[in-house]
Amino acid sequence: MLSYTLRRISSLIPVLLGMAFIVFFMIRAIPGDPAQLILGQQATKSSIEALNKELGLDRPWHTQFLEYLGGIFQGDLGMSLKTKTPISEEIWPYLAATIELSVVAMIIAIIIGVNAGIISAWFQNSWFDYTAMVLALIGVSMPIFWLGLMEQYIVSLQWDLLPTTGRDNIRDPVEAITHLYLIDTLLNGRVDQFIEVIRHLILPGIALGTIPMAIIARMTRSSMLEVMRSDYIRTARAKGMKMFWVVYKHSLKNAMIPVVTVIGLQTGLLLGGAILTETIFGWPGIGTYIYEAISYRDYPVIQSGILVIATIFVLINLVVDLLYAAIDPRIKYK
């Protein structure tokens, strides 16, 4: 197990190197000059040249790439062209905001998605099954943009239940320590703020969680249906075991392997894919950070931001692989 984990981690290096290489050259293939975009329409030719020189963008590509790689191996993600701040310093608050949102979205997605899938499989072809699967189909194809605005309009404006945007009450901001506000508010001993942060998380959490929720529900249902037709389930029921335990204990464990895979993939996708939700809900997350960087051609931020997300994505998948063994002891890694 340990040697497997180590091997998996070391195999990350070529993957991430390849990522870095592709991203580095792809963003430079996009037309557009960072200096021009930083200085704006009013800029003169000589000021653009001066800035390019200062930023080191006038040097050959391979020199820039090698320097970038060298930096990464020393834990230096580079410096933002726009803010002139080291990326390793400024990326964490954005990442924390997105992680917090993604975790909440995934919790919502998993709790509702897995249960809806189980019940649908259990009572296959019942009205619940049909309703849930139609809803899941709608959920998969839901335009997040529209959903987010509708949530704001109905839940915030019409029902006056939850705030529309932001991570906290602007008039009573959370004092950041870890930048994960759920933790920070508790560290500060502010239960009122903790509740406020949860209230701010619900709407964007639902918006972001809807698609994974629907995918998880469909995956759980089909996986459960397969397992529930197997012999050992019939045996369990023949023994007179309560149906609830048959479903939630015996079937679920074996049905979980594909579901966990989907959950892992979806979690990774959420990190980079939260941009729409972030835009609608005024959420200062990593998607916004990279998106802004793209429109500014802030090369180092795009490179390092994508690299960080890719690393997390790969790590989540590693964890998923290791989880297989925990769920199903028949799976062994050597």
Place this chain on the structure above:
Amino acid sequence: MKKSLWLILACVLALSLAVSGCSNSSSSTGKEKDSDGSSAGKGEDSDYVLIYGRGGDSDSLDPAMTTEGESYNVTDSIYETLVQFGKDNTEVEAGLAEKWDISPDATKFTFHLREGVKFHDGTDFNAEAVVKNFQRWSQSKDEAKFAYYPSMFGGFEGDESHVIKEVKAVDEKTVEFTLNRPQAPFLKNLAMSPFAIASPTAFEKGEDSLAKNPVGTGPFKFVSWKPNDIIDLERNEDYWQEGLPKLAGVKFKVIKDNSARLNALIKGELDIIDGLNPSDMGKVEADKNLALYERPSLNTGYLGFNVEKEPFNKKEVRQAISHLVNKEEIIKNFFEGTAQPATNPIPPSVSGYNDAIQDREYDVEKAKELLKKAGLEKGFKMDLWAMPIARPYMPNGQKVAEALQASFKEANIDVNIVTFEWGTYLDKLRAGEASVFMVGWNGDNGDADNFLYTLLDKDTIGSNNYSRYANEEVHKLLIEAQSIADENKRNELYKKAQEIIFDDAPWVPLVHSTPMLAGSSKVQDFVPHPTGSQSFIDVSVSK
């Protein structure tokens, strides 16, 4: 089987009720807090912190080192300039300088500074501080850092074209500017946000230190900045103007999506928002808790011709195309009415605007006649460059291009719409690659020179004169206007220049757009400034 389904559903229902119970109780505590927050504002508005919602973050809080409007939106409340613009116009008023004298030949400006002004860090504001600020910009010789200084003052110290010869502290409260040659918009330039006076103690710590820790003399002090989220300013208790500012603070909150920003305003989470969708204007007007604001236009969106390229080197062709543009329709369909048709390159709010010129009306027959004169009655094919991104003066370049394509067709002109990524687009325009293109300009200092000379003088071919328009007579008028201090005489010259430009038609001026803002009706005295940014110094909130 059925029974257990009901059991599970009952559990789910109970659970969801418990959850919504939770959220209900928490929402009521939240509401109490909300009303707590605003009860601070009740009765005595002086405790109110105004929250301004906008679509993008600032990139630097050092106004001299940025060219970005979202930065000035914040720095205008932190810093002040020697002279300043009027509340809703670009006339020059006293700022940090109480009054000033101009020598008869307009090359010597003596500013008498205000007494008792201090920077937020306790440093005294005096003549020495002003000198140090100007030295910082003029001696940097770094166009990449201080982009506005050379473009408004003709270069850096030592450059032949540099306007400012010397800035001298005569005594503690008197500063004397000696110019190499008269520069008519000099005072207006000094009033621009980038030339705000910062604390020398602060910038002497390091060139980039102001960008994240701004220190000025303004009504609000910097507190904190969460990038892409919120910038927090608080009242400067030692502000030199008695009784100001009226607010306890201002916060600038980024919400990218225009509709979501409006939702937050309606909910009461924000007090003022910019970037209102024109289609939401009706919603704001119908809500008695909200007020609508219009920012006076200081921009021009236009269709430019490269006058060096066939067949647009012929005046008749350019005039013909002018007759094929239905500006009213464009404004109705793509600006939702929030713009006015443009006749001249400069917007009407700019002093020197020639309102005697009658615009070419939309008239296909006239266009055909003119084309016939040019020998092109059979029509021709052309590329039309459409802007790839939204700008205040052109919210949807692609759609407007399609509308133009349809109306040009009536005179047998076949239009092929072309576009490039914005940075590339501007590069190519500068290089003169386009023959007909859509673009526009946001005025910097509200001076006619900033439009006519910057965009249409032969000196600026290769930079902002994308039309490559070179008219000797216009050039003479513009250069003469630059060196006259008398406003009326200058205006005469600009009016003359506009007539010639109108006849030559290097552009079809399309629109001057008026961006819309919305706010809570409790907000008092908020006046959007034509330059695009304003201070919150005398804004207040009732109840």
